[in-house]
Amino acid sequence: MTLKKFKILWIVNQIQPDLSTHLGLSPSVFGGWVHETINSLKQEGDLELGIVCLGEKTLAEYRVSEVTYFLIPQNPKDKRDCLQADVEEVLHRFQPDLIHIEGSEMAFKWRFLKYYKGSKLVSIQGLISVINKYEMGQVDTLNTNYIKDVIFTLLNFINKNIILKRRINAELKIIANTNYILGRTIWDKSHAFALNPQAQYFHCPRTLRPAFYEAEKWKLEKTQPYTLFMGNAQIARKGAHFVIEALSILKKKYPNITLHIAGEKPYAKSFKDWKKIWGYPAYLLRLIKKLNLEDHVSFTGLLNQTEMASYLQKSHVYVLPSIIENSPNTLGEAMMIGTPCVVSYNGGIQSMADNETEALYYRSNDAAMLAYQIHRIFNQPELAKQLSLAGQQKANLTHDREGNKALLLHCYRQILE
Numbered sequence: 001m002t003l004k005k006f007k008i009l010w011i012v013n014q015i016q017p018d019l020s021t022h023l024g025l026s027p028s029v030f031g032g033w034v035h036e037t038i039n040s041l042k043q044e045g046d047l048e049l050g051i052v053c054l055g056e057k058t059l060a061e062y063r064v065s066e067v068t069y070f071l072i073p074q075n076p077k078d079k080r081d082c083l084q085a086d087v088e089e090v091l092h093r094f095q096p097d098l099i100h101i102e103g104s105e106m107a108f109k110w111r112f113l114k115y116y117k118g119s120k121l122v123s124i125q126g127l128i129s130v131i132n133k134y135e136m137g138q139v140d141t142l143n144t145n146y147i148k149d150v151i152f153t154l155l156n157f158i159n160k161n162i163i164l165k166r167r168i169n170a171e172l173k174i175i176a177n178t179n180y181i182l183g184r185t186i187w188d189k190s191h192a193f194a195l196n197p198q199a200q201y202f203h204c205p206r207t208l209r210p211a212f213y214e215a216e217k218w219k220l221e222k223t224q225p226y227t228l229f230m231g232n233a234q235i236a237r238k239g240a241h242f243v244i245e246a247l248s249i250l251k252k253k254y255p256n257i258t259l260h261i262a263g264e265k266p267y268a269k270s271f272k273d274w275k276k277i278w279g280y281p282a283y284l285l286r287l288i289k290k291l292n293l294e295d296h297v298s299f300t301g302l303l304n305q306t307e308m309a310s311y312l313q314k315s316h317v318y319v320l321p322s323i324i325e326n327s328p329n330t331l332g333e334a335m336m337i338g339t340p341c342v343v344s345y346n347g348g349i350q351s352m353a354d355n356e357t358e359a360l361y362y363r364s365n366d367a368a369m370l371a372y373q374i375h376r377i378f379n380q381p382e383l384a385k386q387l388s389l390a391g392q393q394k395a396n397l398t399h400d401r402e403g404n405k406a407l408l409l410h411c412y413r414q415i416l417e
Contacts, residue, residue, distance in 0.1 A: 006416055008041075009050040009096035010034075011109050015071070016051060022064045029302050032209040033329060034102060040207065040405045042066045047409075050094045054079075054108060059086050061093065068094065072108070080167065081107035087115050097416055101178070104128075107170040113177060119415050121202075122174055123182040126326050127191050129168045134324040135160040137236025138365050139283065148286070151278045156236060175199075180415050182408075184327045185348025202411040205398045208332055211305035213401070218313055218338035218388050220381055226257045228374065229315035229339070231308075231330035232322075233261045233299075236280045239321035239344065241287055245367035248291040250374060258296055260311060262330075265299040312337040316384075317377050323364050325349055335359075335395035338388040342373045352398065358390045 017027035017035050041049055042065065049067050056071035063069075070090045075081035091112075099116050101109045103125040113120050136156050175181070175195040182202045183189050189201055228247070233240035243259060250257050266281030276282055288297050303311065308330075312318060318334035320343040325331075327348045334341050335353065343349055344364035353359035360376065362369040377384045397403075 005046045005048065006097040006412070007048045007050065007094065008098050008100055008412060009052060009091070009094050009112075010038075010100045010102060011052045011112050012102045013053065013106065015053050015055045016069070018065050018067070019051075019062060019069045019071075022062060029304055032305060033206040036207045036209060036401075037405070037408065038067060040401065041408070044409065047412075050096065052090060052112070054082060059089060070094070075108070078107055078166065080170075082111060084111055084115065087111045091116055098412060100182075100412075101174060104171040104174045105167050107166065110170045110174050113174055119180070120178045121180040121182055121411070121415060122178045124184075124188040124192060124326065126324075127171065127175075127188065127195075128164060129171050129195075130191055131237065131324050132160055132164050132168060134237045135164070135235075137239065137241070137280070137323055139236050139241060139280075148278060148282060152280065152283045155275075155279055180411075182411060185351035187348035187351070188326050202407075202414070204407040204411060205404055206327070206329060206332065207401050207404045208329065208336060208399045209305040211309045212333045212336040215306075215309040215337060216313060217392060218340075220384055220388075222314065223316045224258075224314050225316055226254045226378060227315045228257070228259045228317050228319050229262070229311050229334075230259070230319045230321060231262045231328070233266070233284060234263055234281065236283075237323045239323050239364055240284055242365060242367045242370060243319055243321045244284065244287050244291060244293060244297070246371035246374065247293055247296060249368065249371040250378075251293070251296060253375065254378060258298065259293075260298050260300055260315065262300050262303050262308065262311065265301050267299075308333065309337060312339045315339055317342055317374050319370070319374070320344060320349070321364065321370065322346065327352055331359075332395055332399055335391035336399060338392045340377045340384045340387040341391060342370065342377070344370075353391065353394060357387075358394045359387065 012034050014028045014031045020027040041047055051067060052070045054074050057073050060071045072082045072086045075083055098119040099112055101113055101122045104122055105128040179199055181192045181199045182204055184205050192201055230243055232238045247259050266276050266285055268276035312334050318339040318341045320331050322344055325347045331352055341359040343359050343361055345361040346364050355361045360373040362373050
């Protein structure tokens with residue numbers, strides 16, 4: 001069979017930047033790889049692309065930059081779900097040859113997979129059903145008399161054991177009921193096999209945002225000495241508390257050390273910010289104060305791709321302290337810029353960088369080893385330069401734009417033929 005023009009309906013989490021601009025909304029800083037993949041796929045003359053996401057009070061259809069977008073309303077009973085009638089209407093209008101579910105953790109995606117009778121492909125981002133085991137982040141609040149620590153532990157327990165259950169149930173059904181799975185690492189391939197050993201697995205790494213291909217590469221002489229950068233500190237399993245503990249160790253030798261943390265600032269403005277008052281951000285601020293590190297930690301706020309690239313260029317070391325990850329884009333971005341990386345050994349990270357050549361690894365809950373690996377880069381300029389160069393070379397292969405586009409198109413054609 002020779003495949004002619006075909007139609008892909010891609011079910012994604014965020015409203016994409018082109019549509020956000022069209023609607024007069026501020027584009028999201030998250031999920032940049034989806035937008036870049038859309039831009040590359042829409043150049044293919046034999047492919048017509050449709051994108052679905054949650055985001056309107058009534059079903060709306062837009063045609064923007066050669067892509068058809070469908071915004072469907074949330075289900076009143078669950079903001080991560082939608083109504084079956086809207087799913088049926090989208091499928092009727094677009095008539096796809098294949099639906100591509102991007103991420104397996106939302107109920108509205110299960111509705112598309114359940115109703116559609118043609119070919120179905122599921123991309124694994126993280127796996128909530130697996131990651132949920134690590135949601136508590138190995139935070140030690142059991143031996144405390146501080147009421148906020150007790151409340152934080154209780155809230156985390158409720159989130160892990162009650163709130164995430166509906167998303168986990170949807171994910172398990174999605175993975176079990178697809179014939180094709182798209183992933184990037186040995187970790188997601190292993191868990192895909194465990195959840196659905198009959199499904200065919202395709203390997204396709206992500207394409208990063210343009211700024212990280214175009215930005216000037218990291219140079220030791222242009223960095224701010226003894227500065228660390230990490231990309232997320234909003235939830236416990238991202239492991240920022242272990243970086244804070246490592247920072248306390250390193251401060252004894254490097255009194256001018258600084259940690260920059262990207263993402264939303266943890267300071268509460270009102271009681272609407274209850275997570276910042278009782279949740280993990282509040283716990284992190286208490287830990288920083290307890291260890292006398294207020295002058296050594298700064299929160300950058302949300303960063304766009306240009307700002308993120310700038311922080312990576314001027315930082316001495318990038319740190320990825322997560323308790324569990326699949327293939328974090330921030331690590332790929334750091335390696336593409338060439339920032340020397342210290343990363344926790346877990347999940348799919350081993351598929352992204354080789355230990356001692358392209359990054360330095362440590363056990364995720366071992367703050368002392370994390371501190372020592374950072375110290376090695378601070379103390380050995382040649383090691384820093386070697387990690388920088390090798391990291392760039394690996395990232396150029398993993399995140400090759402044309403290569404990844406070809407892999408994804410090959411996957412589509414394999415399924416449809």
